[in-house]
Amino acid sequence: MKSDFSGIQTLAEEIKETFQEARTFQVWVSFYPYRGLKHTIRLRQGTIFIRLSDRMNGAPPEVYRALFVILFAKLFRYRIDAGWRRLYADYVARLEQPATASPPADLSRYQSAGRYYDLDPLFDVLNRDFFSGKLPKPHLGWSRNNSTTRLGFYDADRKLIVVSQNLDGRKVPAYVVRYILYHEMLHVAIPVERVNGRRRIHPPHFKALEQAYPDYERARQWLQKHFRKRGWRLF
């Protein structure tokens, strides 16, 4: 997203008005292809020149606001409020985060097509039947290990649903795989709730929807029969 330049100029003028010493001056904002994230502010012949690094392109308005406050405060030697500093610093930290923060290569280790079941078409059918086709598709894959205690989980940060490889078997009924996938899809639809500082990953309306799933009883009975001793769980 490119920043709207006239909006940025207007924002600088607004911030200028909040600094008494600056009010009599014009302000002029321009972008500059600085190599780093560097900005300058100078007062010359009745005009305040602000040069911003073009790496600010696409920054949200509140980040510009913070940056202008910081620059005007520097020019007129005001103390800079910690809140503005933090807002700007957070933006810089995000910008400078290496692109490997959420590596797609990592996700490619998880394949939706297993030996017996392919999670991808199963997702589409469940999405159509229970979510009006509106659920965004996360990355889908079979676990790389044979975990029996964790039969499925959803990683919201990586947008990833993983089903235990144990369930990709000839003897595992399709309705069991579908139920587990459905459970994880509910996590995509229903974010984790925080109640008094505690995380509730399966809030009451989650459980209600899960129990309304047509194969709920049948699938859990099968899982109890085959995985009970191994303490199966869904996450």
Ligand SMILES: [Zn+2]
């Ligand atoms: Zn769960």
